[in-house]
Amino acid sequence: MASKSKVQIIQPSTDLRKRAVNFKTGFGVILSPQETQKLQLVVEKSSDQFTRQIGEKLKALREEFGALEDGEAPPLRLVERVVADALEIKGLGGTFKFPLLTQIAKSLHDYATQIREPNAWNTVIVGHHIDALYVVLAQRITGLGGRIEAELLKALRAASTKFK
């Protein structure tokens, strides 16, 4: 049991609040719909940059995986790049109205993270994920897509579980 003297409560610093919170200038403590919309425009402005940047990453990954021979395992450094890129896509997709990208990237990240000794199955499964991401981006499938996209995601997850 913790003794009374060892657990202390420290009152919060109110310096920042005193400096920044007021009744005249700035954004509301709770955002109004207009303020939210204003901020949303900032995100939308970066949308083209996002599709370009992610498109380039996926293109490069596709080329590297495409260059592997049939039955060849991906080198570990390539797997590490997949892990990093998948996490990045997972983190950004939904913000730019591509939640399906986020979901596929999560599936890819979960799969690639557990690869210790790459094998030929990894090439196939990672390759399918990359192709799926590429298609979603190229076709500008915003939102979660429809039945086909849901089936695709389910298939990718099932394959990831089966072929480690």
Added chain:
Amino acid sequence: MAEKIDFSKVRFLIVDPNPLALQMLNDILSMLGANYVRRATDYDKAMDVLKEGNIDILITEREITPKNGIELVDYIRHDPSSRDRLLPVIVLTARSEEPFVVEARDHGANEFVAKPYTVDSLYKRLSAVIAYPRSFVSAPGYFGPERRRKQLPFNGTERRGVDPNAPKG
């Protein structure tokens, strides 16, 4: 009359290895009115800025190198050379699964925002750390903001004291 937050009075450090994520966060803060936003793409650069001081809020991705964002929180909360042990920290990360939320909380992060985020979710956390700062708890094995968010009636023995020498807000 409703309270407002003047972000021109708030100094930010934002840390993310991804240039687009960093730029977007910077743009959102600029739109809010922030005109002091320091940026860092890795742990070491973030440390350089933290050691200079003059930061009011840190927003960091967990996945940074060579050490991670949680180790940055550890430095702030525990290192004797830390300029401000009470610095508000928001962990904004694509590592959004529950163990990472718990990890951030238990290491003393004030808020956690999962990527992909909406401007609304980010703003709520910003607003919380500025307008409604939480008390800190110093206990064996933990130093950081109060982890209990709801004030529920407690009928047990009060074992926590108030440190008369603790820094006052």
